[in-house]
């Protein structure tokens with residue numbers, strides 16, 4: 081992978097030989113061990129694993145010897161079902177010798193027999209993987225023209241089952257910005273907003289000709305206004321969801337959305353006068369709207 085001012089060049093090995101491509105933006109959606117994240121040099125700080133688990137879809141020679149549901153023993157926990165043929169194993173003995181080695185039928189069988197104490201053999205296995213409770217989050221979602229989404233950007237225990245939806249929100253957050261071709265402040269929506277949103281505040285993109293939308297947002301301390309060159313105006317929550325959008329010159333519903341999402345937020349230390357929106361064209365081009373790539 082090579083980054084250039086205007087894009088990213090990629091070279092990879094395929095079964096048909098070397099291949100290459102060039103793109104304006106590269107989004108790494110390649111999972112928790114993301115090669116893109118590593119090649120682009122993202123830091124991935126967090127906590128190491130303390131729990132070691134497997135899940136597998138398999139056949140047993142004597143399935144009746146394994147209790148259905150969740151069974152805890154001194155060695156770990158076996159979750160048998162509720163889906164047919166599906167097992168999850170929580171192994172208290174620590175990590176396997178090689179956490180990067182493919183999961184084999186023999187490994188699953190050994191762990192299952194040790195934890196459960198049941199005299200069973202795995203006769204067929206369609207799919208299996210290991211996972212842990214390691215929790216990590218990239219220091220930034222963007223480095224120049226490389227972005228991350230999904231497990232490539234964050235990993236955590238699968239307990240709670242929120243990883244997939246979190247990744248989808250990443251993608252929804254990213255998609256409309258990458259598709260945008262409007263200017264915001266002195267930059268375009270793709271370069272400027274990524275940096276602005278890292279501040280963790282709401283953003284009002286004000287495309288009204290007279291700064292009307294920014295005027296309505298004056299006093300909402302956790303919202304910053306950025307002038308936009310074209311409609312619609314948008315109120316963007318810190319998580320990237322669009323809380324309100326209105327046609328140029330039409331701010332109907334904006335105050336309701338501001339009150340719903342931003343009214344109860346405590347004022348920032350240092351007050352809001354220099355940070356919050358102000359009415360009219362004077363709100364244009366605040367220095368913070370310049371790209372910080």
Ligand SMILES: Cc1cc2nc3c(=O)[nH]c(=O)nc-3n(C[C@H](O)[C@H](O)[C@H](O)COP(=O)(O)OP(=O)(O)OC[C@H]3O[C@@H](n4cnc5c(N)ncnc54)[C@H](O)[C@@H]3O)c2cc1C
Pocket residue numbers: 109110111112114115135211229230231232238240241242243244245246247
């Ligand atoms: C046991 C378990 C249970 C879970 N249960 C839930 C649940 O109930 N609900 C929930 O929301 N989430 C759950 N999750 C989490 C969820 O599975 C993940 O958060 C989600 O799959 C992440 O999606 P992703 O697209 O970011 O990454 P992945 O699903 O990992 O997809 C990445 C893809 O990139 C491909 N790839 C990687 N490297 C390369 C490369 N160099 N070249 C080409 N392709 C490559 C991989 O093959 C893979 O297809 C669970 C996870 C586990 C382990």
